[in-house]
Amino acid sequence: MQDVGVGLYPSMSLLNHSCAPNCVIVFEGYQLLLRSVREIQIGEELTISYIESLMPTSERQKQLMRQYCFECDCVFCQNQEKDAEKLGGEEHAWKEVKDAVNEVRYPKSKEEWEQVLARFQNLLSRNTGRLPDTNIYQLKMLDCAMDACINLESWEEALSYGSRTLGPYSLYYPGFHPLRAVQLMRVGKLQYSQDMFPRALETLKQAYNIMKVTHGTDHSLMQALMEIKEQCEAIMRIQ
Ligand SMILES: [Zn+2]
Numbered sequence: 001m002q003d004v005g006v007g008l009y010p011s012m013s014l015l016n017h018s019c020a021p022n023c024v025i026v027f028e029g030y031q032l033l034l035r036s037v038r039e040i041q042i043g044e045e046l047t048i049s050y051i052e053s054l055m056p057t058s059e060r061q062k063q064l065m066r067q068y069c070f071e072c073d074c075v076f077c078q079n080q081e082k083d084a085e086k087l088g089g090e091e092h093a094w095k096e097v098k099d100a101v102n103e104v105r106y107p108k109s110k111e112e113w114e115q116v117l118a119r120f121q122n123l124l125s126r127n128t129g130r131l132p133d134t135n136i137y138q139l140k141m142l143d144c145a146m147d148a149c150i151n152l153e154s155w156e157e158a159l160s161y162g163s164r165t166l167g168p169y170s171l172y173y174p175g176f177h178p179l180r181a182v183q184l185m186r187v188g189k190l191q192y193s194q195d196m197f198p199r200a201l202e203t204l205k206q207a208y209n210i211m212k213v214t215h216g217t218d219h220s221l222m223q224a225l226m227e228i229k230e231q232c233e234a235i236m237r238i239q
Contacts, residue, residue: 007032017068018047019060019076026178026215037176037213054136054172056083085171089131089138097123098137104144110152117148134168146186159190181210185225192228197236204229 009032012025022038023046040046051063057080064072075081087094100119107113120141131138142161149158165183173180184207191200207225215222 012048015046015048017050017064017070017072018074019049019053019057019072019081020074021047021049023048024176024178024214026219028219033216033219035214035216054086054140056086056136057081082172085134086136089127089135093127093130094135094137097127097131097135097141101137101140101144107148107151113148113151117145117152120145120148133164134171136172139165139168139172150190155190155193159187159194162187162190176210176213178211178214181207181214182221184210185221185228189228192232197232197239201229201232201236204232 007030012032012034015023015034022040022044023034023036025048026033026035034046034048036046050068051060053060055063057077061072061077064070100123104116107116123141124145127138133139133142142165146158146161146165149155149161162183166187169180169183184203188200188203188207191197191203204225208222208229211219211222211225
């Protein structure tokens with residue numbers, strides 16, 4: 001769900017947007033797959049989300065207007081669904097975090113990752129008790145701190161941040177959502193690499209149950225997931 005460019009897929013462009021869509025699109029290489037994530041009634045319109053949903057209603061609306069020139073009136077926009085949780089905690093604290101997260105620009109070197117991580121470590125320790133992990137900017141920072149640690153091969157610390165994201169992910173990506181499946185897979189791999197086999201298996205199974213809907217069993221990511229899951233099961237059998 002990160003913007004890397006624009007692709008033209010004529011049949012997919014017939015799909016309308018909803019912030020609470022009944023379908024998702026996932027890539028397999030350059031191929032776009034459209035997959036349903038809920039039961040769909042006969043005659044019901046198929047919808048996807050054009051944008052990343054981890055934003056309060058006003059920001060989603062702004063982006064949809066800027067990029068696609070329409071005003072969304074889906075049920076989530078009408079109810080301002082989860083806006084209070086998304087902006088929970090002290091405002092001046094999350095505004096600082098929001099700026100810090102937005103300033104990160106695809107770090108390339110080890111040094112750049114170290115700088116990003118140091119800034120986030122500092123913010124995380126300063127904001128203890130002031131920002132819940134469900135605040136979306138805190139959540140984005142945890143995600144980015146996890147990425148930094150993975151790049152720096154600090155596996156234990158990566159897992160500690162990754163584990164903290166799972167609760168908020170299930171709040172904001174309930175049901176079947178590809179981003180939650182991928183996040184569970186990432187955390188499961190970190191648990192596996194740190195010999196936490198029963199826990200890793202549990203996490204990987206959760207990822208599997210979502211991914212079989214969001215990606216399907218033939219998807220390459222699913223194949224990779226099944227491989228780790230089988231390795232984990234094999235180790236547990238001989239232990
Ligand atoms: Zn909406």
